[in-house]
Amino acid sequence: MTSAVIKFSAILMMFGAVAADVNPVTEVCLGCICQAISGCKLGQKCEGDACGLFRITWAYWADAGKPTIQGYSSSAPDAYPTCTNDPYCAAETVQGYMRKFGQDCNGDGQIDCYDYMVIHKLGGYGCANDLPYKYVNDFNQCIAAVAASQG
Numbered sequence: 001m002t003s004a005v006i007k008f009s010a011i012l013m014m015f016g017a018v019a020a021d022v023n024p025v026t027e028v029c030l031g032c033i034c035q036a037i038s039g040c041k042l043g044q045k046c047e048g049d050a051c052g053l054f055r056i057t058w059a060y061w062a063d064a065g066k067p068t069i070q071g072y073s074s075s076a077p078d079a080y081p082t083c084t085n086d087p088y089c090a091a092e093t094v095q096g097y098m099r100k101f102g103q104d105c106n107g108d109g110q111i112d113c114y115d116y117m118v119i120h121k122l123g124g125y126g127c128a129n130d131l132p133y134k135y136v137n138d139f140n141q142c143i144a145a146v147a148a149s150q151g
Contacts, residue, residue: 023095024102029113030091032142033120036135042087051084054120056093063124064096094120103127113143 025033034040037055049057058080061067066074069082069089076082083089098116101124105115117139118127 024098024111025095025116026113028143028146029116030094032113032139032146033094033117035142036117036139037120045085046081051081052090053087054084054090054094056084056090060097060123061093063100064093065100067092067096097124100124 031040034053038044038053040053042053044053045051051057061080061084066079067083067089068074068076068079069086072079072082084093094116098119101119102111103115103119103124104111105118105127115127117136118131121131121135122129
């Protein structure tokens with residue numbers, strides 16, 4: 001699991017991720033959300049109404065500001081699946097969504113990775129609802145594995 005997060009972080013670094021002060025979600029957090037939502041397996045395409053590693057819906061992508069890969073117009077018919085199936089563009093979509101909807105879901109006085117994990121799964125207006133056990137468990141295992149690997 002730690003290797004999946006490391007691999008995901010390497011993908012983001014390879015594509016030149018945007019500076020951390022602009023993005024609310026850390027690479028580790030993105031990697032663990034990815035792990036929890038899809039197993040973070042490269043090559044995932046659209047199934048049903050969700051696409052890519054982060055299982056992003058069209059509405060989520062639109063709320064995030066309709067990011068695109070370089071050279072694409074957000075109005076192109078395939079802009080949404082092209083972006084959400086690309087690891088870097090999908091990560092930018094999550095960042096944009098969290099910039100818009102980031103909030104303290106668990107009432108601990110801070111907006112952090114746990115809140116972003118909840119918002120990613122339940123949406124910007126649903127963070128008070130219950131989460132699926134497997135999703136939370138996979139996320140927590142990933143965070144714990146990363147923490148253990150960092151000593």
